[in-house]
Structure formats: structure tokens, C-alpha cells
Amino acid sequence: MKVALIGVGQAGGKITERLARFDAEMGFGAVQGALAVNSAKPDLRSLEYVDTQLIGADRVNGHGVGGDNELGTEVMQSDIQQVLNGLDGRVTSQAEAIFVVAGLGGGTGSGGAPVLVHHLQQVYDVPVYALGVLPGRNEGALYQANAGRSLKTVVREADSTLLVDNDAWHEQGESVEGAFETINERIAQRVGLLFASGEAVEGVGESVVDSSEVINTLRAGGIAALGYATEVASEDSGENIRTAMSVSRQALLTGTSLPDATTADSALLVVAGQPDRIPRKGVERARRWLEDETGSMQVRGGDFPLDSDRLGALVLLGGAERSDRIQEFMERAREAKRAQEREEEKTDPAEQFADDRLENLF
Numbered sequence: 235m236k237v238a239l240i241g242v243g244q245a246g247g248k249i250t251e252r253l254a255r256f257d258a259e260m261g262f263g264a265v266q267g268a269l270a271v272n273s274a275k276p277d278l279r280s281l282e283y284v285d286t287q288l289i290g291a292d293r294v295n296g297h298g299v300g301g302d303n304e305l306g307t308e309v310m311q312s313d314i315q316q317v318l319n320g321l322d323g324r325v326t327s328q329a330e331a332i333f334v335v336a337g338l339g340g341g342t343g344s345g346g347a348p349v350l351v352h353h354l355q356q357v358y359d360v361p362v363y364a365l366g367v368l369p370g371r372n373e374g375a376l377y378q379a380n381a382g383r384s385l386k387t388v389v390r391e392a393d394s395t396l397l398v399d400n401d402a403w404h405e406q407g408e409s410v411e412g413a414f415e416t417i418n419e420r421i422a423q424r425v426g427l428l429f430a431s432g433e434a435v436e437g438v439g440e441s442v443v444d445s446s447e448v449i450n451t452l453r454a455g456g457i458a459a460l461g462y463a464t465e466v467a468s469e470d471s472g473e474n475i476r477t478a479m480s481v482s483r484q485a486l487l488t489g490t491s492l493p494d495a496t497t498a499d500s501a502l503l504v505v506a507g508q509p510d511r512i513p514r515k516g517v518e519r520a521r522r523w524l525e526d527e528t529g530s531m532q533v534r535g536g537d538f539p540l541d542s543d544r545l546g547a548l549v550l551l552g553g554a555e556r557s558d559r560i561q562e563f564m565e566r567a568r569e570a571k572r573a574q575e576r577e578e579e580k581t582d583p584a585e586q587f588a589d590d591r592l593e594n595l596f
């Protein structure tokens with residue numbers, strides 16, 4: 235799937251950079267253009283694989299918005315024309331989707347990403363998705379409140395919001411900085427593989443996934459999640475059937491970007507590995523297992539050739555908002571927001587952006 239990427243804020247920019255780099259290093263060619271937008275100048279300086287754009291210079295003088303997500307919304311709104319102009323020529327006619335990438339807990343990305351998604355929807359015909367990072371449980375109340383507000387709005391604006399929980403994809407006991415590195419790397423590999431698996435590959439069998447299958451899986455809207463797991467492949471085809479099942483189970487049950495997201499409106503299973511080691515029977519068996527497990531009748535399956543001695547399963551879930559983690563997160567975000575309001579004695583103007591799909595969670 236050919237994509238254009240726009241990272242907003244620090245996390246958004248770093249993850250976009252990782253995705254662009256991974257795509258270039260693997261030679262996939264799925265990333266058609268990548269731009270990082272930020273109100274903090276120093277965050278943009280370290281980026282090499284993406285173009286950069288500073289916003290809000292007249293308001294914050296290149297220093298960022300310091301976790302104020304209403305200010306993040308305002309600076310994106312004021313400079314939206316400049317950002318859209320900056321995309322001219324970067325979102326080529328080949329792009330099949332646009333991904334806006336942001337950490338939802340900060341200020342610039344949290345406040346700016348929903349505004350940007352809204353405007354991109356007016357300009358481009360292709361689906362506009364959000365790739366949002368949810369603050370981990372140990373991140374402070376401000377992050378939780380910001381992310382609650384941002385998530386509510388971005389889910390309403392985007393065709394689908396792929397969520398990565400900062401608690402999901404790192405090792406126990408890592409420092410926060412170390413954990414970010416690991417998480418960003420894993421996002422790049424997994425989301426990068428998803429983009430690439432939606433690319434037509436010449437000379438490979440009929441069950442290769444194409445971009446319409448990714449787009450149709452995400453058509454459910456709401457929240458999406460991505461799972462991934464790998465195991466060493468075998469010379470023995472019977473063994474590889476078992477491995478395909480086993481990695482698919484792990485990808486869904488222990489490897490998703492949103493722990494507990496197991497029910498979904500739709501799903502896509504991609505089994506990646508050396509073509510002669512990918513067992514068609516195993517892929518079909520795992521696909522049917524995924525139907526039962528997610529409770530969805532819309533489960534697509536396919537394979538993706540990858541030069542690796544492992545078999546990997548990538549599971550994309552569409553319409554996965556009925557997860558315990560989301561319920562728990564929304565409860566914390568709500569509580570953090572109430573505490574913030576008590577302190578500031580003011581109501582939140584973003585309240586009006588209630589999203590139907592999430593309304594019952596607030």
C-alpha cells in the first residue's frame with residue numbers, strides 16, 4: 235500500500251522517521267512521502283529521512299506547546315494552510331492512504347493531529363488514518379487527560395485510528411527513553427510490514443494481500459490494533475502449519491499494540507516468510523481460528539514473501555474499541571480531566587466533539 239506519512243509533535247516525528255527509514259532500508263517503497271510537523275524546532279533538527287515543517291512560530295517561538303493540547307489545536311489551526319501547502323507534491327497521486335502519526339498524550343501532536351486529519355479529509359480522496367500512541371499507565375494525569383480528549387476527536391475525524399499502547403511493545407525494566415526506542419522500532423517494523431504487505435509483489439502466488447484488503451479491514455472505522463509474532467520456520471511443512479497457527483495465536487493474544495483487543499469487526503491476517511515455507515493450509519486454518527476468536531465474519535488472510543528464516547504473523551484488527559484496555563484508559567482519562575477541571579474551574583471546549591462510537595465510554 236503506497237502511503238504518505240505526516241508526523242505531528244515529537245513522538246509523531248520520531249515514529250514517522252523510523253517508518254520512512256525502515257521502508258527505505260528494506261527497499262519496500264511503500265512510503266511515498268514523509269513530513270514531520272512540530273511547534274518545537276529542536277525536535278525537527280534530529281530528523282533525517284523526513285521533510286520538516288515548523289508551526290506556531292509566532293505563538294511559541296519554536297519552543298513547543300509544553301503539553302498544552304488546546305494550544306496544540308490552535309497552532310495547527312492557524313498554520314493549517316502552510317502545512318497543506320507543504321504537502322503539495324508529497325502526497326502523490328500514487329498514495330493510497332495518508333497516515334497522521336502522533337503521541338496522543340502531549341500537546342502539539344495531541345491537539346494538532348485531529349485538526350490536521352479533519353482538513354486532509356476535505357482535500358484528499360484517499361482514506362486518512364491516524365496512528366496514535368496511547369500514554370502508558372504510569373504516565374501522568376496530564377498525558378491521560380490530553381490523550382482522552384485527543385482520542386475522542388481523532389476517532390471521529392479519521393477513517394480509522396490505529397492505536398499503539400506505550401505499555402504494549404517494550405521489555406520489562408527498560409528506562410523510559412530505552413522503551414521509546416524499542417517501541418518506535420517495533421512500530422516501524424510492524425506498521426512498515428503492514429504497508430509493504432499491501433503492495434503488489436510480482437511473481438508470487440495468488441494469496442498475496444493487496445492494499446484494498448488493508449483498506450477494507452480498516453473500513454470498520456473506530457479503533458484499530460495491530461498484532462505481531464514470529465517463530466523460526468522449519469524445513470518440514472507439517473511443522474510450519476503448526477507454526478503458522480502458533481504465531482497467529484501469539485500475535486492476537488499476546489502481541490497486539492492494544493492489549494486485550496481481541497474482539498473486532500474485521501481482521502486481516504498476513505503470514506510472512508520465505509514463500510516455500512509459508513503453509514497455505516496453515517494460513518487458512520489460522521484465518522478460521524481468527525474468525526472464531528474475534529467474533530468477526532470478515533477475516534481476510536494472505537501471505538507476504540520475506541527473506542527471513544522465521545515465520546511471522548501480522549494481525550490487523552478493525553473496529554477493536556471494545557477492549558478492556560480502552561475502557562480502563564477512558565476511565566482514567568475521564569478522572570484526570572475531572573481533576574484538571576476542578577483545578578482550573580473551567581469546562582473543556584473539546585467536549586462538544588463527542589464521538590458516537592466512544593460516547594458510552596465517557
Ligand SMILES: Nc1nc2c(ncn2[C@@H]2O[C@H](COP(=O)(O)OP(=O)(O)OP(=O)(O)O)[C@@H](O)[C@H]2O)c(=O)[nH]1
Pocket residue numbers: 242243244245246248249273274297298299300301302336337338339340341342343344367368369370373377400414415417418
Ligand atoms: N512510543 C513513543 N512515545 C513517545 C515518544 N516520545 C514521546 N512519547 C509519548 O508521547 C506523549 C507526549 O507527546 P510528545 O510527542 O512528546 O509531545 P508533543 O506532541 O511534541 O507536544 P509538546 O511537547 O507539548 O509540544 C507521551 O505520552 C509520551 O510518553 C517516542 O519516541 N515514542
